[in-house]
């Protein structure tokens with residue numbers, strides 16, 4: 348039976364995962380329209396409003412052209428759309444391996460009950476949106492999930508370190524420099540002996556800031 352529930356989609360594309368623990372794996376990205384934040388360094392402003400409503404059946408058909416089992420749901424902020432949980436359920440029925448990127452400002456409790464890898468940001472001072480974070484989310488992340496900090500300067504780094512020490516997440520922790528801005532992040536991680544993974548943005552190294560890559 349066709350699933351006629353709709354979701355506003357900005358783009359669906361196939362590329363290499365550019366960030367985090369799955370870096371380098373071929374992945375299908377489903378980018379949803381809309382975001383409740385306006386981070387200073389946002390590189391996906393085109394996803395704030397642009398997109399078209401697609402039924403879940405049509406989304407599944409669009410995915411089938413690639414021989415790929417790995418899906419990353421991203422945005423924007425995917426949790427803003429009420430039919431996201433129906434989409435996840437249909438993707439699970441097709442045995443896709445799913446990760447979902449969320450910006451840390453919305454409650455993730457419902458997601459933690461599902462077989463999806465949560466990749467959650469915690470926004471730091473450089474973003475201008477750090478005051479909107481729900482830091483109680485951090486300790487809800489499971490061992491298979493991922494917590495990501497985008498670092499713009501030393502203040503951001505120290506702020507991330509404090510959040511780690513306070514909330515003691517058990518998941519993978521990623522630190523990623525803002526593209527082209529921070530040179531010393533690797534040295535700070537080593538100097539402070541933090542058990543985190545430095546992540547570049549592979550897609551930008553390979554293709555620059557090209558949309559749909």
Ligand code: SF4
Nearest residue numbers: 382384386389423450
């Ligand atoms: S949460 Fe992501 S999509 Fe939204 S403004 Fe920040 S960087 Fe951009």
